[in-house]
Amino acid sequence: MNVSIVGSGYVGTTIAACLADLGHDVINVEIDKEIVDSINAGEAPIHESGLEERIADYAGTNLRATTEYDEVRDTDVTFLCLPTPQTDDGSLDLAIMRAGAESLGRTLESKDGDHLVVVKSTVLPGTTEDVVAPILEGESGTSIGDGIDIAMNPEFLRMGTAVTDFLEPDKIVLGTAFDDAAATLRELYAPILEQENTDLVETDIREAELIKYANNAFLAAKVSLVNELGNIAAEYDTDAYEVLEAVGLDDRISDRFMRSGLGWGGSCFPKDVNALRAGAREQGYDPELLDAVVAVNDTQPRRLVDLLADHFHLEGARIAVLGLSFKPGTDDVRKSRALDVIDHLGERGATVVAYDPVAIENVRPDYPSVEYAESAEEALEGADGAVVATDWPEFDELSFAGMARSVVIDGRRIDVDESALEVYEGLTW
Numbered sequence: 001m002n003v004s005i006v007g008s009g010y011v012g013t014t015i016a017a018c019l020a021d022l023g024h025d026v027i028n029v030e031i032d033k034e035i036v037d038s039i040n041a042g043e044a045p046i047h048e049s050g051l052e053e054r055i056a057d058y059a060g061t062n063l064r065a066t067t068e069y070d071e072v073r074d075t076d077v078t079f080l081c082l083p084t085p086q087t088d089d090g091s092l093d094l095a096i097m098r099a100g101a102e103s104l105g106r107t108l109e110s111k112d113g114d115h116l117v118v119v120k121s122t123v124l125p126g127t128t129e130d131v132v133a134p135i136l137e138g139e140s141g142t143s144i145g146d147g148i149d150i151a152m153n154p155e156f157l158r159m160g161t162a163v164t165d166f167l168e169p170d171k172i173v174l175g176t177a178f179d180d181a182a183a184t185l186r187e188l189y190a191p192i193l194e195q196e197n198t199d200l201v202e203t204d205i206r207e208a209e210l211i212k213y214a215n216n217a218f219l220a221a222k223v224s225l226v227n228e229l230g231n232i233a234a235e236y237d238t239d240a241y242e243v244l245e246a247v248g249l250d251d252r253i254s255d256r257f258m259r260s261g262l263g264w265g266g267s268c269f270p271k272d273v274n275a276l277r278a279g280a281r282e283q284g285y286d287p288e289l290l291d292a293v294v295a296v297n298d299t300q301p302r303r304l305v306d307l308l309a310d311h312f313h314l315e316g317a318r319i320a321v322l323g324l325s326f327k328p329g330t331d332d333v334r335k336s337r338a339l340d341v342i343d344h345l346g347e348r349g350a351t352v353v354a355y356d357p358v359a360i361e362n363v364r365p366d367y368p369s370v371e372y373a374e375s376a377e378e379a380l381e382g383a384d385g386a387v388v389a390t391d392w393p394e395f396d397e398l399s400f401a402g403m404a405r406s407v408v409i410d411g412r413r414i415d416v417d418e419s420a421l422e423v424y425e426g427l428t429w
C-alpha cells in the first residue's frame with residue numbers, strides 16, 4: 001500500500017520505518033528539513049532501538065521523506081502524526097493539527113481517487129470528526145464519505161521500545177465511520193494482526209479517541225498510586241518493592257507499571273492526563289482522582305531532594321545527577337523528572353554535574369549552568385552526593401567510587417551494592 005505520514009517525530013518516524021518493514025511504500029512529510037535529510041540519508045533522526053537499521057535498510061527504496069505535501073497525492077492513506085501539546089492551562093492545543101489538516105486538505109483538492117486520512121495523534125473525543133474532518137472538507141472541496149474518508153487509530157507504543165511495541169502490540173484500535181476505512185486499515189496492518197497476541201478493536205471514532213486517553217490515564221494513575229504506597233511504605237520503614245511485587249501477583253492488578261520512585265514524565269502522560277482533566281471540566285465533570293494523580297506525581301522530585309538535604313546543606317554542595325531522559329532507552333527529556341530534580345537542587349544552591357548516555361545535548365541548551373560529564377564515574381568524581389534519576393541499565397553495579405562523600409539517593413531502584421556506601425536511601429523503600 002502507498003502510505004504517507006505527516007509529521008516525522010517519535011511516532012511518525014517509527015511507524016514509517018515499521019510500515020516500510022512490513023512491505024509498504026512509505027513517504028514522510030515533515031516540515032523540519034534536518035529530519036527529512038536524515039531519513040533520506042538512511043539515518044535515524046531520533047535514538048530508538050531497532051530504528052537505525054530499519055531506516056538504513058529501507059531509505060531510498062520504499063521509505064522516503066520530503067518537506068512537500070504534494071507527494072501525498074501519490075498515496076492511498078495518510079497518517080497524521082502531528083504533536084498535540086498542552087496549552088498553558090493544560091488543555092489540548094490543536095493549533096498544529098489544524099495547520100497540518102489545512103495543508104493536507106489543500107493538497108487533496110487536486111487528488112484523483114479516494115483517500116483515507118487517519119488521525120494517529122492523541123486527540124480528545126470529537127476532534128477527528130468535528131475539527132479535522134471539516135478542515136479537510138473545506139480545504140479540499142471534497143466531502144467526507146465521498147472521496148475522502150477519515151479514521152482514528154490511536155498509538156500505544158512506548159519510547160525506548162517503540163519499534164517492537166508498534167510491530168508487536170497488545171491491540172490495534174480502529175475507529176472508523178465507514179466500512180471501507182476499516183477494511184483498508186485491516187489490510188495495512190494484516191501482518192501484525194495475524195500475530196496471536198495482538199487483539200483487534202473496531203469501534204467508532206469517538207471511542208477510539210477516548211480509549212487512548214483512558215489507557216494513559218490508567219497507567220499514570222497506577223504509577224501515582226504505586227508512588228503513594230511507596231511513600232507510605234518508606235514512612236513505615238518497609239520496602240515498597242517487596243510489598244508491590246507481592247501485590248502484583250494478583251492478576252487483576254498485574255506486576256507491570258509497579259515501579260515506584262520519581263514518578264512519570266515524558267511527552268505523553270503529563271500532557272494527556274492534563275488534557276483529559278481540562279476536557280472533563282469543559283464537559284462539566286470535576287476529575288478529582290486525576291487531579292490527585294498529578295499532585296502525587298509532582299511531589300516526588302521534591303521529596304527526593306529533601307532526602308538528600310537530610311544529610312548535608314545543599315548550598316554549595318556538588319551533586320551528581322545520574323540520568324536525564326524521562327526513562328531509559330530514549331534521548332527524550334520532555335517533562336523528565338530529572339529536570340525537576342535539577343530545578344529543586346538549583347533553587348537550594350547546589351552545583352549540579354549531570355550524566356546521561358544519550359540525552360545530554362537535549363538538556364544543555366536549557367540548562368547552561370549544569371556541568372555535564374562524559375561518564376557516570378566522571379560525574380561522581382568529587383561529588384558530595386548523588387541522585388539516580390533515570391534507571392539506565394549501565395547504572396547497575398556502579399561502584400560510586402571517587403565521591404567526596406558517598407551519599408546516594410536512588411529515585412529509580414537501580415541495583416546498588418549498598419555496603420560500600422556511606423548513605424544509600426531509596427525514595428520509596
Ligand SMILES: NC(=O)C1=CN([C@@H]2O[C@H](COP(=O)(O)OP(=O)(O)OC[C@H]3O[C@@H](n4cnc5c(N)ncnc54)[C@H](O)[C@@H]3O)[C@@H](O)[C@H]2O)C=CC1
Pocket residue numbers: 006007008009010011012029030031032035081082083084096099100103120121122123155156157158159267268
Ligand atoms: N511519543 C510517543 O511515544 C507517542 C506519541 N503519541 C502521540 O502522537 C502524536 C505525535 O507525537 P510525537 O511523535 O511524540 O511528536 P513529535 O513532536 O516527536 O513529532 C511531531 C513532528 O511533526 C512535525 N510537524 C509539525 N507541524 C507539521 C506540519 N504542519 N506538517 C508536517 N510536519 C509537522 C514536527 O516538526 C515534528 O517532527 C502526539 O499526539 C502524541 O501524543 C502517541 C503514542 C506514543
Ligand SMILES: O=C(O)[C@H]1O[C@H](OP(=O)(O)OP(=O)(O)OC[C@H]2O[C@@H](n3ccc(=O)[nH]c3=O)[C@H](O)[C@@H]2O)[C@H](O)[C@@H](O)[C@@H]1O
Pocket residue numbers: 122155156157158159160216219223256257258259260261262263264265266267268269326327
Ligand atoms: O501516549 C504515549 O505517548 C505513550 O505513553 C506511555 O509511554 P512512554 O511515555 O513512552 O513511557 P512509559 O514506559 O509509559 O513511561 C512513562 C513514565 O512512567 C514512569 N514509570 C513507568 C512505569 C513504572 O512502573 N514506573 C514509572 O515511574 C517512567 O519512568 C516514565 O517516566 C505509554 O506507556 C504508551 O503506551 C503510550 O503510547
